[in-house]
Amino acid sequence: MSNYVSFRCGLLLALAAILLGTRPMHAWGGKGHQIQARVALANLPAEMPAFFRGSTEEMTMLISEPDRWRSAEEPALDETTGPNHTFRWEIAPKPLPPNRYAFIIELAKQGKIDATTGSVRQYGTAPYGIQEWAEMLTGAFRRWRAMPEKTPDEIARKRMQEKSILFIAGVLGHWVTDVSNPIHASIHVHGWSPSVPNPHGYAGPNDDPHGRYEGKYVDHAIELSDVAPLVDGQARAVGDWLREAEAYIAASNSHVEQIYAWDKQSRFGDGHEPAEARPFTAARLADGARELRDYWYTAWVRSGQPMPAKQKKAANKKGPDE
Template structure:
């Protein structure tokens, strides 16, 4: 397999007068989390699951099989450092980047369950608009595109590994070209880990992402007040999660095959199956960050 390097012509874009002309102001956040690696990920919003993403990335990186290239298996620190990178793109001042990528972090699975998803993300957005399957109270785009992002980022990583094997693997370990190709793969892998982590979080898979949707029936009297998302993925994780506890519960690795879009969708469906249970745990007080029960943890 021969893959030619991609080249572009440099140019200087002209920005409209209302475009960003200064560095964005990002919200502050802790520069470390309690796990095996203390790695500064920059200033990211704490409400976006900073610690949880770091733990997910670390446990995944340290569980890689030996068939993975050595440079990748030995780069836990770098992969952890990328764990919350996509959440940095949500900074309010980065208006173009924020609007273009925000929908990649979730999918309201209830709205698309039973529909055949097209392979093209833009055909999918048109389908949502055409068939009126948007979430109640939300514009069509907020059904979300997370499984598409998982598939796209997986193919980025697959391509980077292919280029590394064809153009970099035979070079000396300290060759700049080889190091650059390895860094490309680490970047793609680190970003993929973020979106897989999102897909594993039940509140990223549902129309009830931050309190039960007030536009829908609520026969069990689940919480509708906002703030649950932050309490669950940030405060509860900070109070209870550790690398050792997570490793005890990690399931055996699965060998995926077929269409990567289906992998992303399967992850979303699995997470969505836990949504009502999560809300019941919240109702029973089992996942209160201040005093969670054994059942909730």
């Protein structure tokens, strides 16, 4: 029976690999994200649980999970989680409002949401995806720490909690690493934005370098061995989730024009890219891997600290769900 099950699983995985290989990928493409998952895990401190540090095979799959939530049968999911893949740093209200809804309300207050399209897609919500899933991971680690594992039932439940933790960490990993691609942290996410001047004649929406850069180029030019030496084992505890995401996205955004300038010199994906693009791209992938390692590590550290006091909500702010 178990042989039959593993045979079936093997077939399904092979089929999934074929299907995933042929569908368009988003942000870094599968290869870039996999490299980042491997480098982030390899540089975690030894104090983190062994099940987490040893999850390389699971994590290389789970880190791309949100890119699989965008099929034709998931239009609502795509609309709500799709914006988490990007952030248009240049046009975002700053400092970032404290949570996703406050952000949308602020955009509305500033007259920035087009009521005819009714979408926040033109802004992106990556820092909020990062914030929410980092909180979720912290809570999941906290519950894991408190779980006994003496009886067979307790042991089984704790193993299940570990699967849940890896899933959450993988999704968080996607949001964190997506915006290490400067194109994902910018208004120039689908070609140089027509909303700003383009004196150098960078590629516009019709010849968008986005997919060519993060997919085609990374596939043929970048290997794990280019990225791994750029990240050391010095894990850093980050501060407030959102303020950290804000600074990290701003830094990534500062690199976007360089990609367009090289693309104008020689199109990404055509195999004749400038040599300097390779260390540059490895550095961007390393930035994402380092940041992810630090988010995972910080969630773990926080989960071992006393639970913060619950902030009281003002009576007049209570909603009908409470």
